[in-house]
Amino acid sequence: MRRIAISQLAFPCVTRARGEEASKKLQDYVGVDQIEVDFNGVEMISLSFLDGFISSLMKINKEKNVVLVINPQIKEKLARIAGLRNATIYHCLNGRAIQQIRPRLYESHDSVFIPNKAALRH
Amino acid sequence: MNLDFWSVDQLCASINCNEDRPIIDLSAITFFRPFSLVYLGMFLRYHNYHGRAFGIVMPNNATARSYLARQNFWERFNFNPEVIENERLIRFTTSTSLNDIVDIERRRYIAEDIAAEVSKVLRNSHVRVKANLVAELVCELIDNFAIHSEQPLAVVAMQYYPNLHRVILAVGDCGIGIRLSLSSNPQFAYLMASTHCEAALIAFEPLVSRVPGCGTGLTEVRDEVIALGGRLTLATGDGYVIIGQDGTNYGKMSYDLPGVQVELSIPEEI
Numbered sequence: 001m002r003r004i005a006i007s008q009l010a011f012p013c014v015t016r017a018r019g020e021e022a023s024k025k026l027q028d029y030v031g032v033d034q035i036e037v038d039f040n041g042v043e044m045i046s047l048s049f050l051d052g053f054i055s056s057l058m059k060i061n062k063e064k065n066v067v068l069v070i071n072p073q074i075k076e077k078l079a080r081i082a083g084l085r086n087a088t089i090y091h092c093l094n095g096r097a098i099q100q101i102r103p104r105l106y107e108s109h110d111s112v113f114i115p116n117k118a119a120l121r122h
Numbered sequence: 123m124n125l126d127f128w129s130v131d132q133l134c135a136s137i138n139c140n141e142d143r144p145i146i147d148l149s150a151i152t153f154f155r156p157f158s159l160v161y162l163g164m165f166l167r168y169h170n171y172h173g174r175a176f177g178i179v180m181p182n183n184a185t186a187r188s189y190l191a192r193q194n195f196w197e198r199f200n201f202n203p204e205v206i207e208n209e210r211l212i213r214f215t216t217s218t219s220l221n222d223i224v225d226i227e228r229r230r231y232i233a234e235d236i237a238a239e240v241s242k243v244l245r246n247s248h249v250r251v252k253a254n255l256v257a258e259l260v261c262e263l264i265d266n267f268a269i270h271s272e273q274p275l276a277v278v279a280m281q282y283y284p285n286l287h288r289v290i291l292a293v294g295d296c297g298i299g300i301r302l303s304l305s306s307n308p309q310f311a312y313l314m315a316s317t318h319c320e321a322a323l324i325a326f327e328p329l330v331s332r333v334p335g336c337g338t339g340l341t342e343v344r345d346e347v348i349a350l351g352g353r354l355t356l357a358t359g360d361g362y363v364i365i366g367q368d369g370t371n372y373g374k375m376s377y378d379l380p381g382v383q384v385e386l387s388i389p390e391e392i
Contacts, residue, residue, distance in 0.1 A: 012234045014234045016338075016339075017230070043241075044254045048262060084329060110369065112372075114372070115373050115374060117371075117373050
């Protein structure tokens with residue numbers, strides 16, 4: 001399986017536009033076999049970047065051809081994206097076997113209307 | 123008296139904009155919190171953009187006065203943002219400055235540029251927060267400005283409170299605001315009949331955006347701020363949302379200022 005560093009596809013990895021850019025570049029590689037994208041060694045990888053990357057791959061049904069080589073912080077973000085997008089995301093964490101990310105479902109937040117914000121001050 | 127989220131909208135609402143040269147009275151102000159700097163700056167920029175100039179009663183407090191002078195506060199916000207040249211934009215003056223106001227011009231990669239700077243400043247200043255994560259959150263807010271505001275300039279302010287073990291960052295613009303932005307997506311057109319604060323609440327829900335298929339940024343900012351033990355304060359139009367450890371509260375501001383102004387208050391890891 002071929003492995004490519006995420007920084008070869010896009011850098012820095014912090015906006016949706018960069019994630020979509022990385023996905024487009026990856027499309028030159030994806031299709032014949034699975035490919036590993038290595039996210040290690042990049043300090044900042046935002047959820048928007050990952051969502052842009054994954055959702056762009058989903059549009060062309062290629063997300064299952066990609067294995068993401070990641071660290072635990074990124075795994076949590078991918079779990080949220082898997083939950084939001086109902087996406088199948090494969091990952092490899094710390095050299096372990098390839099697994100599917102378990103989706104984390106969105107938690108709704110209750111809110112309270114406070115007409116006069118001064119009431120909140122203390 | 124501190125000028126902060128709790129008081130800056132009342133100050134703006136008290137200014138009589140029907141006068142030839144309305145007066146902004148800051149004489150009693152002794153300290154400016156980041157949200158108030160951004161909010162007042164956007165108030166000035168918005169009205170200046172529409173041809174209105176203000177008379178200023180400066181703070182009696184010398185420290186507060188010199189702080190505004192050091193930040194070039196009046197020069198910064200007393201111009202037409204359409205005509206400013208990039209060279210005049212004011213960035214961090216040093217790599218360790220945590221008390222600067224920073225102008226943000228709308229361009230494609232502005233969010234990632236500022237995120238890198240914020241991360242560098244936090245680390246160089248040995249602020250005990252997850253610098254990269256905080257920078258990611260600022261990046262999301264600036265990217266929202268760049269994509270949605272339809273205005274050429276925004277501003278970022280940062281302050282570090284070593285005794286309170288807290289860093290506060292604020293980002294603001296005087297663009298079209300959340301309600302108008304979201305309602306340009308037919309799916310959320312109904313929000314034009316809602317209040318600003320109701321539209322702002324919806325904006326924190328996942329996959330809510332003017333751009334179909336997008337809309338993870340504010341959700342991410344909210345979730346991470348809560349996880350960090352911090353507080354998020356957002357104003358748009360005459361609405362506000364405060365999200366913190368006590369839950370989410372929303373309501374009306376005393377003044378209806380176009381655009382979006384956000385403050386993140388992040389505690390240090392002790």
